[in-house]
């Protein structure tokens with residue numbers, strides 16, 4: 636057999652194969668392409684027999700028109716804020732009512748579980764120079780807020796107010812409002828009680844407090860190792876001996892961490 640005849644035979648086989656496939660494809664498409672069921676046996680002709688039924692292939696999805704990049708990347712929820720590890724651990728110097736703060740960390744303006752409230756301007760977020768604390772205080776607030784929100788789905792974010800000034804020190808009425816006797820070495824934070832109307836702003840009167848959620852938040856800070864939690868005498872909030880009633884705290888709780896190194 637010459638090479639030419641061999642190639643001729645090969646081409647014939649390929650053509651026949653292609654023809655057979657085309658016929659099978661035509662039969663299948665006549666079955667699957669229409670809504671009406673196929674007629675398998677003609678009224679006059681012999682029964683065709685069961686044709687192999689190809690699996691129905693879903694129509695390719697209609698591709699949505701491309702969305703502009705700016706709309707596609709915009710997150711619906713505020714991003715989760717992670718506190719970068721400080722170069723050096725913060726140092727709380729002296730005492731809360733007479734002290735300083737070294738290597739403090741800025742508390743985020745807001746995050747997935749927290750927002751901040753400027754009690755002087757009655758605005759959100761709180762000004763950044765009012766929210767600096769030790770890295771441990773910042774991390775503790777964020778951890779407690781995340782755990783609390785996981786335990787209470789649907790609770791509004793934790794509304795965080797003043798921590799300390801960037802270098803700590805006196806934080807009196809010269810900075811607005813009543814000022815703070817303590818909040819001097821990065822271990823104190825004021826936190827507005829959760830509101831019954833779920834708004835993420837400060838409290839004006841005790842009737843606005845969501846008492847069960849506020850108690851849960853007090854309990855969470857106690858469990859996280861707070862040295863003291865001061866609460867307003869008219870809030871009805873309670874706890875172990877380090878949860879103490881203090882005037883001017885009916886709108887917010889004051890959490891103080893112990894000074895451990």
Ligand SMILES: [Zn+2]
Pocket residue numbers: 815818823824825888889890
């Ligand atoms: Zn305070």
